[in-house]
Structure formats: C-alpha cells, structure tokens
Amino acid sequence: MSAGLTAVIVISCYLALLLGLGLFSSRFFRGTAADFFLASRGIGPFLLLMSLFGTTMTAFALVGSSGEAFAGGVGVYGRMASSSGIIHSACFFLVGIKLWSFGARYGYVTQIQFFRDRFESDKIGLVLFPMLVGLVIPYLLIGVISSGTVVQGITAGAFPDFFPNEVARLNGSVPYWLGAAVICLVVMIYVFFGGVRGTAWANAFQTIVFMILGCVTFFVIANKLGGMDKATQLVEQYNPTRLQAGVSEADVAQYQERLAAWEADKTIAVIKPMEPKGLSKLAFWSYLFIPLSVGMFPHLFQHWLTARSAKSFRLSVIAHPLMIMIVWVPCVLIGVWATSAVMGGKPVIPAGWSNPNAVLVILVKKMAGPLLGGLLTAGILAAIMSSLDSQFLCVGSIFTNDIVGHYIGHDKLSDRQKVIWGRVFVVLIVVVTYIVAVKFKTRSVFTMAVWCFSGFASLFPLVFAAVYWKRATKAGAYACVLSAGAACMWFFAQSGYGANREYLVLGMMPAASMVGISTLAMVVVSLMTQGPSGATIEKFFGKPPSLRAECDVPELVASTGAES
Amino acid sequence: MKNTVYVLIVLLTIVHQDFWWWESSRLVFGFLPITLAYHACVSMAAAALWALAVKYCWPVDADVTESMTGAGSDGGQA
Numbered sequence: 001m002s003a004g005l006t007a008v009i010v011i012s013c014y015l016a017l018l019l020g021l022g023l024f025s026s027r028f029f030r031g032t033a034a035d036f037f038l039a040s041r042g043i044g045p046f047l048l049l050m051s052l053f054g055t056t057m058t059a060f061a062l063v064g065s066s067g068e069a070f071a072g073g074v075g076v077y078g079r080m081a082s083s084s085g086i087i088h089s090a091c092f093f094l095v096g097i098k099l100w101s102f103g104a105r106y107g108y109v110t111q112i113q114f115f116r117d118r119f120e121s122d123k124i125g126l127v128l129f130p131m132l133v134g135l136v137i138p139y140l141l142i143g144v145i146s147s148g149t150v151v152q153g154i155t156a157g158a159f160p161d162f163f164p165n166e167v168a169r170l171n172g173s174v175p176y177w178l179g180a181a182v183i184c185l186v187v188m189i190y191v192f193f194g195g196v197r198g199t200a201w202a203n204a205f206q207t208i209v210f211m212i213l214g215c216v217t218f219f220v221i222a223n224k225l226g227g228m229d230k231a232t233q234l235v236e237q238y239n240p241t242r243l244q245a246g247v248s249e250a251d252v253a254q255y256q257e258r259l260a261a262w263e264a265d266k267t268i269a270v271i272k273p274m275e276p277k278g279l280s281k282l283a284f285w286s287y288l289f290i291p292l293s294v295g296m297f298p299h300l301f302q303h304w305l306t307a308r309s310a311k312s313f314r315l316s317v318i319a320h321p322l323m324i325m326i327v328w329v330p331c332v333l334i335g336v337w338a339t340s341a342v343m344g345g346k347p348v349i350p351a352g353w354s355n356p357n358a359v360l361v362i363l364v365k366k367m368a369g370p371l372l373g374g375l376l377t378a379g380i381l382a383a384i385m386s387s388l389d390s391q392f393l394c395v396g397s398i399f400t401n402d403i404v405g406h407y408i409g410h411d412k413l414s415d416r417q418k419v420i421w422g423r424v425f426v427v428l429i430v431v432v433t434y435i436v437a438v439k440f441k442t443r444s445v446f447t448m449a450v451w452c453f454s455g456f457a458s459l460f461p462l463v464f465a466a467v468y469w470k471r472a473t474k475a476g477a478y479a480c481v482l483s484a485g486a487a488c489m490w491f492f493a494q495s496g497y498g499a500n501r502e503y504l505v506l507g508m509m510p511a512a513s514m515v516g517i518s519t520l521a522m523v524v525v526s527l528m529t530q531g532p533s534g535a536t537i538e539k540f541f542g543k544p545p546s547l548r549a550e551c552d553v554p555e556l557v558a559s560t561g562a563e564s
Numbered sequence: 565m566k567n568t569v570y571v572l573i574v575l576l577t578i579v580h581q582d583f584w585w586w587e588s589s590r591l592v593f594g595f596l597p598i599t600l601a602y603h604a605c606v607s608m609a610a611a612a613l614w615a616l617a618v619k620y621c622w623p624v625d626a627d628v629t630e631s632m633t634g635a636g637s638d639g640g641q642a
Contacts, residue, residue: 074600078582082603085610086577093617101626228595236589243589243597245582285581310626314618321610329604336597543625 003370004158004172010374011151011381014209015186018385021205022190025198033418036195037109037397043200043306045315050204051303052316053323054386056088056294057207059146060449061327062214062380067356069335070349072277075245076335079279079287081328085321087291093317095295096304098467100313102540103305110394111301111463112402118466119477120536125402127481132298133398135455136391137433138448143388144180144437147381151179153361154377177438183381187389188430191396192423196306199389206382211327213379217364217372218330221337224367231337238271238340247278271340272351286508289515293456295463299387299394331360338363392433396425448498451488451510458484458514461522469526470541476526483521487514565620573613580606 034040043051058064068076099114108114111132112125152173160172190198225231235242241251258273266272294300307313338359341348348366349359364376400421405413413421462480465472491510495503505513531537585599592601 074597077600078580078603078606082580082606082610085607086573086580089610089614090573093614093621097623097626101623232591232595232597236591240589243591243599244587245599246586248587251587281581281586288577288580310623317618318611318615321607321614325604325607329600332600333596 002157003365003373004155006370007154007374007377008158008174010371011155011378014378014381015182018202018205019186019189022194022198022202025190025201026193028197029193029195032415033422035197036419036422037302037393037401039195039197039200039306041104041306042308043197043312044308045312047200047204048303048307048312049316049319049323050207051200051306051390052092052300053320054203054207054383055299055303055390056084057210057324057327057383058143058387058449059150059380059384062210062331062383063357063360065328065331066335066338066360067358069242069332070338070359071356072279073242073244074332074336075279075284077328077332078245079284081324081332082321083288084291085324087288088294089317089320091292091295092313092320095463095467097310097313099301099463100304100307100310108305109302109401110398111296111298112398115462115466115477118536118540119472119474120532121474121477124474124477124481125406127478129398129402131455131459131481131485133395135452136298136395139452140388140391140395140429140433141437141440142449143384143391144184144433145441147183147384148176148180148437148441150361150377150380150384151183152176153358154373155179176441180434180437183385183388184430184434187385187392188427191389191393191426195422196302196393199393200303200306202389203386206386210379210382211323213375214327214330217368217376218334220368220372221334221363224343225337225341228333231341234340234342235336238269239274241276242274242336242339245279245284246281247276251276270342270345271347274339280507282507283504283509286512289457289511290450290453290509291457292460292511292515293453296456296459298398299390302394302397303390334363335359343367392426392429395429396422399425451492451498454509454511454514455484455488457511458488458518460515461519465522465526467540470537471526471531472522473526473529473531475529476522479525480518480522484514484518487517569613569616569620573617576606576609576613
C-alpha cells in the first residue's frame, strides 16, 4: 500500500469519527435558538477550556510555529506563544467574564447586540457588521485553503489513475478542490446538526487529538535524530543563532566567516550556514498587541456566552498558558532542529529551502513513516477544523441575529425559524467560502492571518472601554471603529497588501500603532461628546440588585450620573 | 492581595521582554535553549499568576449574575 493511500485511510477514519461525534451531539439538541447558538448556556469548565483553546489555535500552532522557528529561531515562542499565554488569559478574565455576565443578564447572543445596547446606537451594528465579517472571512479562507493544500500534499501517490497531476510530487494525490470540499462538508454537517454544542464537543475531541499527535511526533522525530541532546548539538554546531532570540553583530560576523569558508569548500560541512534573523527589542515587545485580538473575535465571544457559569472560566484562565506551552515548545524545537538535521550524511531540509511551512510535513514524511504521517495530517486538520467550525457558526449567528432577527423583529420569528435561518446561513457561508477558496487559491492569504489578528486587535479598545469605562460614548465608539478600520486598511496598503512580510511601523508591528490610534480616537472623542444616559450606566456599571441591597444605595445612585 | 496580583501580572509582562538571555545560546538540560526555557517558565508563571487572580481578584458581580439568572444551576446538557 502506498504512503498516500495509508494517509487517505487514516484521514477518512478520523473524519468519520468526527462526523459521528457531531451527529451524536445533535441528539442533545433541544430545538431552540438558544440551544443552537449558545448550547443553552450550559458548557462546563472542561469543554469551555477545550473549545476556547481549539478555537484560538489554528494550523499555525503546529505548522507555522515549526516553520517560523526554522526560519527565525526559538524567539518565535516569546513573540507568539508566551505573550499569548499572558494576554489571552487576561482577555478571558477581564473581558470574557464581564461579557458572559452581561450576556446571561440581558440575553445577548452576538457582540453587536451588546454594543448596540451599551452605546445606545442601532446603527453601530451597521458599522461593526462589515468590519467583523470582513475580518472573519479571510480567516475562514486560510482554514479552507490550508486544509485542501495539506490533504493534497500528504496523499500523493494514492490514486494515480484517478487523479494524475502534471507536478510529479502531487501525482495521484487527492485534488485540492476535493480535499477542501470534504473538510468543508464534514464541518458543515456537524455544525448544521449540532450547533454550538456539536462545535464544542468536536473542538474538545480535536484539541486532544492535535495535542497528543504533536507530542508523539516530537518524540519520534527526536529519536530519529539521535535524541534531543544530539539534535540540539547539531544546531549549536551549524546554526547557533537559531538557539537565540536576538542576534548580535558578532553573531553576524561569525556567520559571514562560516559562510565564506563553506562556499570556498563545501565538503567542510554538510549543512550550509543559515543567515541569522534578528529582531529589535521594540519589535519583539510590539508583538504583545497581537493577542489582544481574542478580545474581539466574534467566534470566541460566542463561546464565552456558552459558559454554564462564571466559574466555568476558571480552568480556561489558568490552563490556557500551559496548553499553549505544551503544543508550542515541541513544535519550536522541531523547527530549530530541522535547520541542522542530517540523515544518511545529507541535510534533511535542502539548503536554501524557501517554504518554512512545509518543514514539519517533510520531517514527518522522512522520519515517521506513512501511518504517523497520516495521523499527523489528521492532527493538523483537527487544528484547522476546530477554528473553522466556530467561525462558520458565528458568522451564521451574526447574520441571523443581527440582520434577519434585528430587522424583521426577534418577536416575529419563532425559535424554530431562527434555527432554520441559522442553518441556512451556515450552509451559505460554507458554500461561498469554499467557492472563493477554490477560485483564489493563493499563498498570500496566509500573510493575511497576521493582518486579520491585527485588525481584531485594533478593535480591542472598543470592548475594553465598553465594559470598564463609563464615560465611553456612542461617538467615541464610532470613532474607534472607523479609525481602526482606516488604520488597518492604510497600513495594509502600505505593506503592499501583505507582500512585505517584514513591514513595521515606527519599528513596531502595525498592530501596536493600530491599537494606539483606535484608543486615542475612543478617548478623545468620548471626552468631547456627551456621556451615555444614566439608565445605560446603571445597566452596565450599576451593582446587581442583590448586591445593591447590601451596599450604600445613595452612593450607587450618585455614581450613575452621566458625568461620572 | 488583589493589587499585588495585578502588579505581579504587569511585572510578568515586563520580564517577558527577556532582558537576560536575549543573545545567549546556552543550553538547559543539554537540549533546551535557555531563551526557550525562560519563556516556557514565563508561560508557567502566567498560569500561576492567573490562578492567584482567580482566587483573589474574582469579580463578585459575576457570581451575583449566576444567582440572579440561575446560571450554573442545572448544568445544561454539555
């Protein structure tokens, strides 16, 4: 049996298992809109942790982390992983619990419903809607394109008679359009039938799958390289700067000497020295702004609202940094080892290799055999699908609740009708995303991931001010959203629409400036305009009735004035 | 204690900047680059500090919301 066919069988079994789980979860569906969109707010701590983690970790956690470590060294962990451990949990704790609380008290299903109420503006939904959907769609495309590409790459040689390909390394592989279609179909089926509960169950299962397979892959590869010590020693010998976060002038000079010696006599070393990739401390610091995006992800907002109680958040807040560490540390080490790995006297990754994202797959193919290769692909697909499902569902939810329900009237729609609308939109979104992904299959979409996150991060001041600053006004909210959108578009255009991957603003990641601009707009415009009404301040900042009875009531009333 | 926890979290965000091992390729346990080990420790410290935040800085009104809305009482079907 060919390696490609083994991979097809393993992936098919995995997808069938996932489908079965999704359909099983639908047996618990109560038929109401609250159950379809929010699992009747009944998700406990473990499922909440798994669905939040599975949703925030995309294929980037496995493939991108090892690729980035290969290209730039271990510093990627500090830039992307440990920073996320601090900031994501901060968002869950400081924003997520507050929003859950408002959602439980006032029945919100989407972010836009909350912002409409908090900023006393119906029209803010029309400003936020295109921005949120516009930022989610590229994110969806990344998942669909990645899944089609991964399936095609790993199944080469499976069906040479059915799917001949002009490119020799892809001959007989499941075509991109078919791989992407199957993944979309599987996700659509379990979201369609199971709603957010099916999504949470599938996410928990998939998160466990990609964490276990990531660890198994790590130990198999380490073993093949002669153990962890030996693998790292080779990096020390050939590419020592990959073991550092920063690069000094002495490091660069040493690299140039080694490169000149290697080019003069290529027999002196098996591995060609790789160029050191440094990063300024300011740019490193500015990466802290990117994880703020989780505060405004609409699909994460929806997961927050599914929590059974505020206490359900505790496990997520505490365990999230550890879960990130468990997935990222092995992947970063594999990526760094790949720079200097040698098998049979030859480098495992050829000199001058230009596609870092393929590093993990190459190592697995060469060192782990077809079965583990198939399993790892299932793990990568798990990471992709655990984000895709939540995004499909949340866009369906936004259309149903913020457009159809809001403009037709929630009271004019029965629960059953809302569920039908929700399902119709999920199907429509899956179909549209699939068509766009097939038509515009381009690698530049991957670069857009960073821009997507930066765009969401630029909206963070909106949600933070909404829950913590009484004086934040409707005009301030409009200014914040519009300036965030304008800054995002401007910087994106300046970077050549993502073509310049090293693009910085004032020596920092664009997200830092974007957050700064939208914060300034929110603060300045809010201070220049009239504050929200007393009723709104009381609704969102007043103490709940049962606390009020125990408190100093006159003081509470005084604090609800618009001037506060 | 509440303020101490928040100050510690801010401090962790500052020390995340890695002032000590930025350009060092020293290894820990013979295989782990020290800067990676350092940031893994930052992740563990983050978990520990958020555990303290959950214990000492828990928002009281969230618990009140639970009792007001009956959330968490039947546990749902998840």
